[in-house]
Amino acid sequence: MLIVMRHGTPQEDIDRVVAIIAEMGYVARPMPGRQRTTVGLVGNDGRVDGSRLEALPGVQEIIHVTKPYKQVSREWKPESTIIRLPGGLSVGGDEVLVMAGPCSVESERQILDAARTVREAGAAVLRAGAFKPRSSPYSFQGLGRAGLRMLARAREETGLLIVTEAMDAEGLDQVLEVADIVQIGARNMQNYSLLKHAGRAGKPVLLKRGLSATIQELLLSAEYILAEGNPQVILCERGVRGFDTVTRNLFDLSAIPVVHGLSHLPIVADPSHGTGHRDMVTPMARAAVAAGADGLLVEVHPTPDRALSDGAQSLYPEQFERMMRETRLIAEAIGRRVAEPVGVRA
Amino acid sequence: MLIVMRHGTPQEDIDRVVAIIAEMGYVARPMPGRQRTTVGLVGNDGRVDGSRLEALPGVQEIIHVTKPYKQVSREWKPESTIIRLPGGLSVGGDEVLVMAGPCSVESERQILDAARTVREAGAAVLRAGAFKPRSSPYSFQGLGRAGLRMLARAREETGLLIVTEAMDAEGLDQVLEVADIVQIGARNMQNYSLLKHAGRAGKPVLLKRGLSATIQELLLSAEYILAEGNPQVILCERGVRGFDTVTRNLFDLSAIPVVHGLSHLPIVADPSHGTGHRDMVTPMARAAVAAGADGLLVEVHPTPDRALSDGAQSLYPEQFERMMRETRLIAEAIGRRVAEPVGVRA
Amino acid sequence: MLIVMRHGTPQEDIDRVVAIIAEMGYVARPMPGRQRTTVGLVGNDGRVDGSRLEALPGVQEIIHVTKPYKQVSREWKPESTIIRLPGGLSVGGDEVLVMAGPCSVESERQILDAARTVREAGAAVLRAGAFKPRSSPYSFQGLGRAGLRMLARAREETGLLIVTEAMDAEGLDQVLEVADIVQIGARNMQNYSLLKHAGRAGKPVLLKRGLSATIQELLLSAEYILAEGNPQVILCERGVRGFDTVTRNLFDLSAIPVVHGLSHLPIVADPSHGTGHRDMVTPMARAAVAAGADGLLVEVHPTPDRALSDGAQSLYPEQFERMMRETRLIAEAIGRRVAEPVGVRA
Amino acid sequence: MLIVMRHGTPQEDIDRVVAIIAEMGYVARPMPGRQRTTVGLVGNDGRVDGSRLEALPGVQEIIHVTKPYKQVSREWKPESTIIRLPGGLSVGGDEVLVMAGPCSVESERQILDAARTVREAGAAVLRAGAFKPRSSPYSFQGLGRAGLRMLARAREETGLLIVTEAMDAEGLDQVLEVADIVQIGARNMQNYSLLKHAGRAGKPVLLKRGLSATIQELLLSAEYILAEGNPQVILCERGVRGFDTVTRNLFDLSAIPVVHGLSHLPIVADPSHGTGHRDMVTPMARAAVAAGADGLLVEVHPTPDRALSDGAQSLYPEQFERMMRETRLIAEAIGRRVAEPVGVRA
Secondary structure: OEEEEOOOOOHHHHHHHHHHHHHOOOEEEEEEOOOOEEEEEEOOOOOOOOHHHHOOOOEEEEEOOOOOOOOOEOOOOOOOOOEEOHHHOEEOOOEEEEEEEOOEOOOHHHHHHHHHHHHHHOOOEEEOEOOOOOOOOOOOOOOOHHHHHHHHHHHHHHOOEEEEEOOOHHHHHHHHOOOOEEEEOHHHOOOHHHHHHHOOOOOOEEEEOOOOOOHHHHHHHHHHHHHOOOOOEEEEEOOEOOOOOOOOOEOOOOHHHHHHHHEOOOEEEOHHHHHOOHHHHHHHHHHHHHHOOOEEEEEEOOOHHHOOOOHHHOEOHHHHHHHHHHHHHHHHHOOOEEOOOOOOOO | OEEEEOOOOOHHHHHHHHHHHHHOOOEEEEEEOOOOEEEEEEOOOOOOOOHHHHOOOOEEEEEOOOOOOOOOEOOOOOOOOOEEOHHHOEEOOOEEEEEEEOOEOOOHHHHHHHHHHHHHHOOOEEEOEOOOOOOOOOOOOOOOHHHHHHHHHHHHHHOOEEEEEOOOHHHHHHHHHHOOEEEEOHHHOOOHHHHHHHOOOOOOEEEEOOOOOOHHHHHHHHHHHHHOOOOOEEEEEOOEOOOOOOOOOEOOOOHHHHHHHHEOOOEEEOHHHHHOOHHHHHHHHHHHHHHOOOEEEEEEOOOHHHOOOOHHHOEOHHHHHHHHHHHHHHHHHOOOEEOOOOOOOO | OEEEEOOOOOHHHHHHHHHHHHHOOOEEEEEEOOOOEEEEEEOOOOOOOOHHHHOOOOEEEEEOOOOOOOOOEOOOOOOOOOEEOHHHOEEOOOEEEEEEEOOEOOOHHHHHHHHHHHHHHOOOEEEOEOOOOOOOOOOOOOOOHHHHHHHHHHHHHHOOEEEEEOOOHHHHHHHHOOOOEEEEOHHHOOOHHHHHHHOOOOOOEEEEOOOOOOHHHHHHHHHHHHHOOOOOEEEEEOOEOOOOOOOOOEOOOOHHHHHHHHEOOOEEEOHHHHHOOHHHHHHHHHHHHHHOOOEEEEEEOOOHHHOOOOHHHOEOHHHHHHHHHHHHHHHHHOOOEEOOOOOOOO | OEEEEOOOOOHHHHHHHHHHHHHOOOEEEEEEOOOOEEEEEEOOOOOOOOHHHHOOOOEEEEEOOOOOOOOOEOOOOOOOOOEEOHHHOEEOOOEEEEEEEOOEOOOHHHHHHHHHHHHHHOOOEEEOEOOOOOOOOOOOOOOOHHHHHHHHHHHHHHOOEEEEEOOOHHHHHHHHOOOOEEEEOHHHOOOHHHHHHHOOOOOOEEEEOOOOOOHHHHHHHHHHHHHOOOOOEEEEEOOEOOOOOOOOOEOOOOHHHHHHHHEOOOEEEOHHHHHOOHHHHHHHHHHHHHHOOOEEEEEEOOOHHHOOOOHHHOEOHHHHHHHHHHHHHHHHHOOOEEOOOOOOOO
């Protein structure tokens, strides 16, 4: 941590900063410059809260050199984390894991149709929401517990793993009974009560990036889960808020190499929310894999024009098949392969 | 709602859109244009979900004319909502309500000191967090229940009303025992479980705008609370995420006249989080009141350089006094007045 | 400047950084920390280009402590710059300078009407564009030289000073024949050829903040003008690009205290472009003055529904009168006064 | 165009809107809805300026259905534009055109080294700036005319085509003597004087997206060039301003499929400016090609740690070779190929 003093600060103000750093148990190293003095704080393990220093007279700004997260960082654990899933699947290694399905569970028939469709095209995990966070209280809010039971049935029937969202502690416990991966959605990325609960879940957690979260904030939210004892976190880029309304979000694929540089955790990409338009999902799915994504989360609906939510960004079954074909070629071009659904590989 | 068809769409695609609108129970009005046909959907009460239509062949985009919120809108209730608080105070009328205090409750002594300080300068409500949402799991997380007890003590001692944050359903129940106004923080603006719980609270709710929430999303989150039966919602502008790191957030004061145009709910402003720098709090507090804010939420700490959180943006007591003086003059210049603390007015 | 080395960087990489800093003519001060070493570069006068260092092996990031601008900074010149204008007017001192008028010069009659209207309500400067930068090549592009002649006529007739925009070097020379203040628009804030030309103009320059310019970039663009020898720069906040389409731009009033802290140059605010909606101009004009703006730039049109550009954000004459009345009260509340038009004061 | 009236607007206000639309020469079609009336304007050819209507009493907002650009749109010209370059090269067809080289021309030796390096790895076009737009007036501003002469020499020596930037009309004329493609940089995307000049250039123009330009604004700026008679425009995505400082810009790869949907013009991607970090250039170059980019613009420097500008984002020669190898594989995976430099193919 570096404390930058204002131009022309009296020596006593600099001395006070030095004294307070000592009082906090760290070493202060003043560094007089041509325009101003800066004071280095040495010994920071990432937990120093600079706001106390920021308040002192003469202090112009605090510059953080040490990252505030620990366990999620690649400096803490250099080798990439590979998360093992049932059926011999994994995420974070050579395989690219494709999770696909409708936005919401709407009926048993719909989810079984969707499951069969995505499995046939080669997806390994079924995605669909039973609890739906919707901007409007008047929009369809999901089938809840009944939806979870339908997902369990789809799992039985097809062998697909299940990823589905939890919105609060109570729902999380219900989701854990059914899901192989628990999703925490973008709107709840900084719902710390939920994160702590997920940290005690014992199952992998798919943590989506918040709508305007920096990568550092995403990693800090993951740190909440690891700090509670659960190291199985899969990060997910799903677009951030941008100024151009031509897409639903601004899909930030750079997040993939950035996260791979800073953290050992795997990161997947969601081109459906990332773009909001069916026509853009396939090119952006290809791009995500080319950028190094460890997996994809894609909305596919047997009949998108009948969908109760997110119809416009759901792929038609035949579009999804094409996406899978093209994605496989891209994965191979960079020395990876798309994971095959359990049972097919045998 | 307006459905814009692509240039050169065949008539049968237009007919299908018309048919599906009819099937949904609304009236379709096709409008052939020079470049393309648009189809108006008439009879929308704000609850039509356009995504089903967006998925149809030939549809280029859906344009929403009707606002998706209802009860929060000024069209639903033209007169401004005045929320009555204990001790004859109110928010949303002529008075400008000042809520001030430290970021966190740190000790009984600190909160009592802070309470006396802000009351003396003229604040009517004490703000301070017992439950603190922090980006890092290693930062101070608040005193929890013990902090709430200290707030109750400060209320007794000074007569100040209390506003404090709840982060989950369980915490909300605890906060309700002590607080006059329950705060839902920016990070939880779209925590729908919490919003629904707050909708059953029976006390006023201060709902802060999310870090990158549009005004429409803020109003929709308020709608969740009203839809559950609680009409006492105070909105709060606290800065949104911007691209310039010179301030902590981008304080969007335009939100004040925008909200006053679209909704009957009161809106207050938080220049402490809005700017993140003590030196900017007073000018921006003045600006907020000049823009028409119904109140202010301001961080004041007896000794900011000892604060456990947000020290850099907390005012020193003497700065707060000056802010109050200047704010009173601004309020008078636009025909309002700053509310006085209960007991003083008698 | 601080060079942050990666965790575990070998000593030879650190030594190379130290050697190159010495080669560049500065002093290097290595500072080993608990997680990583940082190397301070001492003696920076704001002109060191860090990108060369950023490229060295082992370097994680470069942190700039010294500001890259000089002459515009308050450290360079502590007292605020007061720019003297004809007729005894000034900007940057106690007076708040109101510049008002239509978006474009449309005809002699329109501009004379507008000039009389804004003068009567108390504006001191007439604003109107003869050269109009428009997003579309098919939109009205301004009357050019003929428009400048009409502005000269309005000046003669009313005694109002003139501010009008130049878009290129050739146009700037024409504008200089007529205008008292030359405007460089938001889209040209980083048109360095134009900035250099304005730096040799010998008249005050009103420099608008670019659509997504940081304050530092705005100050650097002003530095281009000062570096060429023209110290008369008036900065202007006019809204930046935001994610919410409810307003045309995100009006960043915090820029006012930020600029006043970092620079000695005056800064004015443009609530018309800042909001894009006539109904929001008056509250935001009040807010800008309350925040400390040294002036206002406001669009007023005799008949907005006949305007060839920006009709929706132009005030009706009676709205402008009300804005002036309210703005005067706000200015007085903070110990300033609105400048009166030349001739009236005599 | 759709004019949305406020809830409860009196009939006379609606009638006035209808009358004014008729006066403007278009057909008005009022459409009473459940919450409010909307009035459709029929016959819009993309040139109607709605601001006049926006100013009328009772009008709530104007919704644009028709796109404001014409000649750049795919509706105007359905087949993709293929721009022919000297030596049988082209952009916009099956080939992916790689343009590479240092940020700036620094010396004849440097540019010849760089040219040989990038040609050997397979680039077809040499990029390097002789005129450099720099945020600070104290940064290296380029070698100007002397730099252009060195580029001409590199062209002669290696057969590589040249792309280089012009910052004003005068510089554009000089650039045209040497370059095969003229670049207009991000900061000048809305420098309309320069765009018009480029519209009369007779050579292909590479138009970079502005720092916070929407796709529509990018297309409108291209329209300026086409409207002056030059149909040879290559668009370029180079990152937009985002809120996360971990990358230099937010690289918006979705722009590629979006532009391909809306326009017939080719679009290339610049992963160097898009990310600002050498380590991220290769994965994002792969991603851009996977997303469908028609070419790449990449910074490569023989010795990045000696570069006078942009050292941190310049690839080392061996990194560029690897990037080319991987990019070729990605191009093949989607049925395209990387263009080979002229002369090699024979």
